[in-house]
Amino acid sequence: MAGREVDHLLIGGGLAAASCAAELRAQGADGSILVVGREPDAPYDRPPLSKGYLRGEVSRADALVHPEGWWEAQSIELRTRTSVMKLDAVERLATLSDKDEVHFGQALLATGANVRRLRADGADLDGIHYLRAFGNADAIRAEAEQAERVVLIGGSYIGCEVAASLVAGLGCECTVVMQEQVTFERQYGAEVGGFFQGVLEDRGVTFHGGDELERFEGSDGRVRRVVTVGGLELGCDLVVVGAGVVPDVMLARRAGLQLGDSGGVACSSSLQSSVPGIFAAGDVCEYDSPLHGRAIRVEHFDVAAAHGRTAARTMLGQDVVHEVVPYFFSDLADWASMEYVGPGAGEPVIRGSIDDGDFTAFYVDGGRVTAALTVGRPDDLDHARRWIGGGGAPDRDALADEGTDLSCP
Numbered sequence: 001m002a003g004r005e006v007d008h009l010l011i012g013g014g015l016a017a018a019s020c021a022a023e024l025r026a027q028g029a030d031g032s033i034l035v036v037g038r039e040p041d042a043p044y045d046r047p048p049l050s051k052g053y054l055r056g057e058v059s060r061a062d063a064l065v066h067p068e069g070w071w072e073a074q075s076i077e078l079r080t081r082t083s084v085m086k087l088d089a090v091e092r093l094a095t096l097s098d099k100d101e102v103h104f105g106q107a108l109l110a111t112g113a114n115v116r117r118l119r120a121d122g123a124d125l126d127g128i129h130y131l132r133a134f135g136n137a138d139a140i141r142a143e144a145e146q147a148e149r150v151v152l153i154g155g156s157y158i159g160c161e162v163a164a165s166l167v168a169g170l171g172c173e174c175t176v177v178m179q180e181q182v183t184f185e186r187q188y189g190a191e192v193g194g195f196f197q198g199v200l201e202d203r204g205v206t207f208h209g210g211d212e213l214e215r216f217e218g219s220d221g222r223v224r225r226v227v228t229v230g231g232l233e234l235g236c237d238l239v240v241v242g243a244g245v246v247p248d249v250m251l252a253r254r255a256g257l258q259l260g261d262s263g264g265v266a267c268s269s270s271l272q273s274s275v276p277g278i279f280a281a282g283d284v285c286e287y288d289s290p291l292h293g294r295a296i297r298v299e300h301f302d303v304a305a306a307h308g309r310t311a312a313r314t315m316l317g318q319d320v321v322h323e324v325v326p327y328f329f330s331d332l333a334d335w336a337s338m339e340y341v342g343p344g345a346g347e348p349v350i351r352g353s354i355d356d357g358d359f360t361a362f363y364v365d366g367g368r369v370t371a372a373l374t375v376g377r378p379d380d381l382d383h384a385r386r387w388i389g390g391g392g393a394p395d396r397d398a399l400a401d402e403g404t405d406l407s408c409p
């Protein structure tokens with residue numbers, strides 16, 4: 001048989017693959033493990049890219065998932081700058097970009113997500129950036145050091161976090177253009193989103209809601225102006241676009257794996273894909289969540305790590321089900337932090353004071369708590385986790401009443 005053989009092939013050099021590799025060894029797997037990642041760096045945490053790393057407070061080494069030397073010590077082969085180009089799910093054969101062929105016993109698809117790119121006139125001008133990798137953050141920081149005016153397209157996590165970092169770290173003048181009326185409105189509602197927008201406005205960030213990009217204009221090949229559908233003409237030295245991500249299913253689709261409604265790799269509750277022996281984890285994984293009673297796919301740091309652990313245990317034949325309530329966090333410099341469990345929709349019920357920046361929004365749908373966001377009240381998230389998992393939350397008035405002891409509904 002041509003090519004080499006490995007027991008566990010982990011495709012994608014991100015957090016999910018790194019977490020799966022660690023859990024395989026922690027659970028006693030002594031077979032060969034090969035991690036193949038497209039990027040030049042060993043797996044690293046992406047959250048600092050829009051936060052501490054962008055501000056120059058976190059180093060590359062600090063952001064690594066596992067420290068230098070860990071991979072060798074664990075006898076795990078890590079091949080960076082290498083892509084899996086083709087996956088033959090029947091023959092269990094992967095073809096790598098360096099033409100190597102790898103026969104595998106089991107494979108994990110942890111190919112993550114790609115940024116959603118905007119199509120507009122001027123989109124290829126210099127000075128327009130997206131943010132997903134170390135190199136993007138380096139480029140944004142280098143240009144922001146010379147820039148006065150920055151326009152952010154998109155009023156969600158990337159737009160808001162980058163605006164906060166560029167104001168706090170580099171003193172840039174930041175303007176956000178977004179389709180929503182209020183930042184984070186789509187995820188958390190206008191009232192809660194308004195809190196975060198207010199935090200940024202208090203530090204000088206300008207928002208233009210209910211508008212969107214029409215085109216970029218430039219001179220000498222570099223972006224100089226953002227023109228919006230609503231008729232604004234915003235002069236700028238730098239643009240950062242945060243318009244969401246799409247799961248990277250190119251390899252999975254070509255390999256014939258079933259995809260789910262949200263475009264991820266469809267998986268069982270134990271993260272097994274439609275093809276036996278092939279699993280998925282992280283941003284690319286759409287799995288049947290027993291806690292939610294439906295398939296979900298989320299792009300959260302903690303979820304990628306937890307998926308990696310579940311997939312590893314499933315690979316080793318353990319009877320596991322992924323029953324972790326997804327958790328998300330976001331920081332706007334050191335001005336405000338949010339923590340969220342969900343995902344879920346519903347009417348927000350506010351406990352505490354939004355004005356004072358000390359509150360939890362419980363999202364209630366048909367009497368059930370489906371999600372919660374907190375600023376400064378982590379205990380409330382523990383209650384929400386319990387209710388998302390098993391129901392039994394207090395009614396809306398009791399949730400909002402600070403006199404109610406949430407630990408005994």
Ligand SMILES: Cc1cc2nc3c(=O)[nH]c(=O)nc-3n(C[C@H](O)[C@H](O)[C@H](O)COP(=O)(O)OP(=O)(O)OC[C@H]3O[C@@H](n4cnc5c(N)ncnc54)[C@H](O)[C@@H]3O)c2cc1C
Pocket residue numbers: 011012013014015016017036037038039045046047048049050082083084085110111112113131132133158248251281282283284298299300301302304327328329330331
């Ligand atoms: C700027 C930024 C800030 C964030 N902040 C937060 C936050 O505050 N809180 C939070 O919860 N989440 C945050 N996230 C999201 C979080 O980082 C992701 O959910 C997480 O990185 C997903 O991990 P993953 O391993 O699934 O995918 P990824 O981290 O995307 O890794 C996938 C890797 O696979 C590689 N790859 C793809 N195809 C192939 C192939 N065919 N062959 C080889 N390699 C391949 C990709 O190049 C990539 O390196 C942030 C993300 C970004 C970009």
